[in-house]
Amino acid sequence: MSDIFELMDQWGPEKIICVSDTRTGMQGVIVIDNTARGMAKGGTRMSPTLDVAEMARLARTMTWKWAIADLFFGGAKAGIKADPNAKNKHEILRAWARALRKHIPSEYVVGLDMGMSEKDSGIVQDELGDRGAAVGTPASLGGMPYDQLGFTGFGVAECTSEAVDFAGLKLSDATISIQGFGAVGSAAAKRYREMDSTVVAISTSEGGLYDESGLDVPLLLELRAAHGDQLVHHYEGAKKLARGEELTLPVDIVVPAATQDVVDAEVAKEIKAKLVVEGANLAVNSDAQAIFHERGTVLVPDFVANAGAVVSTGSAMDNRYSALAPDAQSMYVTVADKLRSNTSTVLTESRDSKVPPRQAALQIAEQRVRDAMIAKGRITA
Numbered sequence: 001m002s003d004i005f006e007l008m009d010q011w012g013p014e015k016i017i018c019v020s021d022t023r024t025g026m027q028g029v030i031v032i033d034n035t036a037r038g039m040a041k042g043g044t045r046m047s048p049t050l051d052v053a054e055m056a057r058l059a060r061t062m063t064w065k066w067a068i069a070d071l072f073f074g075g076a077k078a079g080i081k082a083d084p085n086a087k088n089k090h091e092i093l094r095a096w097a098r099a100l101r102k103h104i105p106s107e108y109v110v111g112l113d114m115g116m117s118e119k120d121s122g123i124v125q126d127e128l129g130d131r132g133a134a135v136g137t138p139a140s141l142g143g144m145p146y147d148q149l150g151f152t153g154f155g156v157a158e159c160t161s162e163a164v165d166f167a168g169l170k171l172s173d174a175t176i177s178i179q180g181f182g183a184v185g186s187a188a189a190k191r192y193r194e195m196d197s198t199v200v201a202i203s204t205s206e207g208g209l210y211d212e213s214g215l216d217v218p219l220l221l222e223l224r225a226a227h228g229d230q231l232v233h234h235y236e237g238a239k240k241l242a243r244g245e246e247l248t249l250p251v252d253i254v255v256p257a258a259t260q261d262v263v264d265a266e267v268a269k270e271i272k273a274k275l276v277v278e279g280a281n282l283a284v285n286s287d288a289q290a291i292f293h294e295r296g297t298v299l300v301p302d303f304v305a306n307a308g309a310v311v312s313t314g315s316a317m318d319n320r321y322s323a324l325a326p327d328a329q330s331m332y333v334t335v336a337d338k339l340r341s342n343t344s345t346v347l348t349e350s351r352d353s354k355v356p357p358r359q360a361a362l363q364i365a366e367q368r369v370r371d372a373m374i375a376k377g378r379i380t381a
Contacts, residue, residue, distance in 0.1 A: 007056045010379075011063065011369065012075070014040075015107075016052065019099035024088065026080065026095040030108050033059035033075035036372035037067060040076035041317065043113030043309075046084040046093075046120075055079050061281055062310075065303035067365035068342060071314045076108055084115030090123050097127040109320070110134035111313060118145040135316040144319070144326045146312045153187025153257070154332060155308020155339045156279045159300050160188075160253060161195060162343040166351065167252075167275040167298040175212070175251040177201035177273070180258030181231070184279045184306065186224055188255060193217040201246045203258070204229035208241030210249060247271055256283035257306075263288045271297070278302035293356040301358040303365070304346050308335045 007013060012033040020027045029052055032040040042062035055077045063075025082092050097104065104110060110124045110133060121134035122141050137143030146152070164171045174197050178185045181202045189199050198214040206229045209215060215238060223231035232240070247254055247263065248270040256262050257279025263271070268288035276292060277300045278284055284292070284299060292299045312331050319326050350360040373379045 004052065007053060011060065013056055013059060016056070017100065017103060018052070019096065021092075021095040021099060024092045024095040026082065026092045026099070028078070028080040028096040028099065029055050030078040030100060030103060031055045031059040031076060032107060033077075034063045034369060035074035036369055036376060036378060038072040038074050039317075040108050041066070041073040041111065041313065042076040042078070043111040044078040044080070044116055045113035046080045046082055046089070046115030048081065048083045050079040050081040058281060061303055063369060064362060064365040065307050065310050067368040068303055068346070068361050069307050069310055069314075069338060070342075070368070071310065073314065073317070077113075078108060078110065079113075080115075090120075093120055093123055094127045097124045097133070101128060104128060105130060105132045105134075105320075109317065112136040112147050112309075118143070118148060132320040135313055135320060139325065142322070142325055144312060144316045144328060144331070146309050146316070147183045149312075149328055149331075150183065150187025150190065151308040151312040151331065151335055152306050153184045153189070153279065153308070154191050155311070155335050156184060156188040156255060156257065156277055156305050157191035157195065158308075158336045158339045159305045159343045160192070160255070160275070160277050162340040163275055163277065163298060163300050163347060164253075166347045169252050169274055172196045174198070174253050174275075175200045175214075176253045176255060177210075177246045177249050177251045178255045178257055178279070179203050179246050179262065180256070180280065181220065181224060181229075182258070185255070185257040186221060188257060188279060189217050190221060200251060201241065201249055202232075203241060203243075203246040204232055206230055207232045207243070208246045209235055209238040210241050210246070211238040253277065255279045259283070261285055265291060268292060274298065276300070277305045279306055281306065289356050289358055298347065299357050300343055301346070301361050304339070304342050304357075304361055307339060307342065311335045311338050 015032040017030045059077035066073045118138045121137040124134040201210040253275045254273040260282035263284040265287035268291040346361045350357040
């Protein structure tokens with residue numbers, strides 16, 4: 001990126017706010033992409049490799065994610081360029097919040113993304129002295145800890161259950177491989193087991209595991225709680241996988257739930273699954289999407305599949321100042337209903353119009369945002 005203006009198009013970004021603090025070394029940004037359908041909202045991440053172009057790309061994804069979910073918020077993303085394991089993490093986080101006091105929560109409300117935890121949301125609330133400054137806070141603060149509750153992974157599994165018919169599969173007979181066993185992948189695996197489907201492979205940053213007869217998901221969850229990504233070194237009786245091998249196994253369903261841009265054209269050619277469900281944002285690039293569409297592999301796009309936290313966040317936004325604790329159990333029902341409906345709408349449109357699912361989803365989302373921009377007089381019909 002040679003010029004920040006290169007990030008701008010007909011949709012946005014409307015505003016990019018960069019801040020820094022010499023004492024702590026904090027560098028941060030908020031990208032507000034499009035507010036036609038409502039206040040800007042999107043997760044906040046902390047990463048040492050963060051850059052503004054990446055934040056703008058992710059903010060745009062949030063614009064489409066809110067629109068395809070038909071929830072009335074606009075797209076945004078925020079980030080702090082720092083190591084989330086740094087000893088002075090909370091000092092950096094507080095410096096970032098202070099620097100953005102004029103914008104949080106009037107224009108942007110902090111949420112959870114890579115490198116951020118429920119406790120971090122609580123730190124932001126404390127620094128700014130405002131319960132409305134962040135969502136995804138611990139239950140002890142009256143919040144809904146959606147990462148802890150696993151809404152995103154739960155929603156990924158619900159989308160999968162809705163999509164299997166379009167791929168000619170039956171979920172109870174299907175084999176599933178999950179790339180990434182963090183908050184999303186582990187919650188998806190838990191829900192898949194409840195649905196009587198078989199998770200045969202998982203991976204973490206430390207490697208992967210494969211057992212064609214099925215992995216012991218409850219044990220994996222216990223090992224993750226005890227050892228994090230190191231769990232793969234403590235699970236016995238499964239074949240060890242090389243990095244990326246979990247994507248190309250002879251399975252029915254692949255769920256890339258680790259990070260972005262992991263499935264390119266070369267990987268797509270090797271994927272044998274009939275159904276790919278993007279648990280991570282931007283996991284499958286455009287070349288790979290074209291290959292899937294051409295050969296009939298069904299893809300559930302990221303901003304459809306991983307919108308479980310978006311749905312729960314919408315509720316949390318409304319509940320920020322309430323004295324009553326949110327009802328987490330009813331939210332699972334809401335997430336399931338919303339994501340199943342969205343998945344069916346997008347895949348039906350894809351099938352009927354003979355365009356890739358992401359294109360179908362974008363067409364629906366773009367029209368909703370365009371209609372809102374017209375209604376507000378920002379553009380003409």
